[in-house]
Amino acid sequence: MVSEDLVVSVCLVLVAASATVAVAVREPVRQALVLAVLGLALAALFTVLQAPDVALSQLAVGSVLTPLLILLSVRKVRRRGHPTGDEAQR
């Protein structure tokens, strides 16, 4: 199936691209957001490979939970460094 291979290939390229960006970005907050996009790309890949159960897990943990925990950790660390808490709005 050519069209099926095409969809899988597009998803694989998306995963590779977002994973590379996640490594290349050095700022933790941006990294967390890129990680969420990577989770979304992986979920799409798992779906087209007919593994919807794994895709749902990936979506819930990779796109929501992990970035959230990273953002909260960054906020905690920043509050420690900057007593006025200016950039700790979220």
Add this chain to the structure above:
Amino acid sequence: MTIRMRRWVMGTGAIGLAALFVAAFMRLPRFGGDRHPYGDRATDAALTRHTANVVSSINFDLRAFDTLGEESILFAAVLGTVVLLRQTREEDRVPPRSAAVDPWVRRYALAALPVALVVGLYVVAHGQLSPGGGFQGGVIVATAVHLLYIGVDYRALERIRPVALYEVGDAVGEAAYLLVGAAALIGGSAFLANTLLPYGTFNTLTSGGVVPLLNLAVGIEVACAVVVLVSRFLDQAVEITDAASDAEGAGTR
């Protein structure tokens, strides 16, 4: 051991691993094929036990003991987080002030909250029938609750989220899995064997024997564990401060 010697050991190991890896991959079934030796057997086993979602049949029936291990890993990990992120003697707890939220963000979060909650409960309840299950649905339910933090503020979240209750729920979910497993022993069968309940009518909510029960136990455990986990992180990020160093900067949310 000299560095030279270490490199030799490392090199030998790496070459051996590479050879075994290649040999293993040569005998794998082809990518994307229609038939798979394990897939066929797992599907047969799932159908004889009237479990429509084969993945759930593997997780909660054929490999129920593996899932007990995974559930316990999450339980232990969250327990470790609770111990590590507790309020220490040098730290103070400053309740955050209420926060102003952009009205559009608020509208979106409050509209999405009930939808996400229902979707999560649906995914848990239909774990034995359609993709998803206790783990996925549990995480969705737990994150849905936190839309209240995004849409309103931390104080609103704290009001509907008595952490102690979720800690109990975490333990209850873990214990329920063990008890359902042990109940099979009473029937003269093996631990976690799917012999306790009738298999029911295929593709209905009560089908699959103990699969729905174990699925529900995992759902309760995961939902409560994630709420407890995020609450500890939120406590540290919003409420707990290092006494003198940043008392004034205590969160705006």
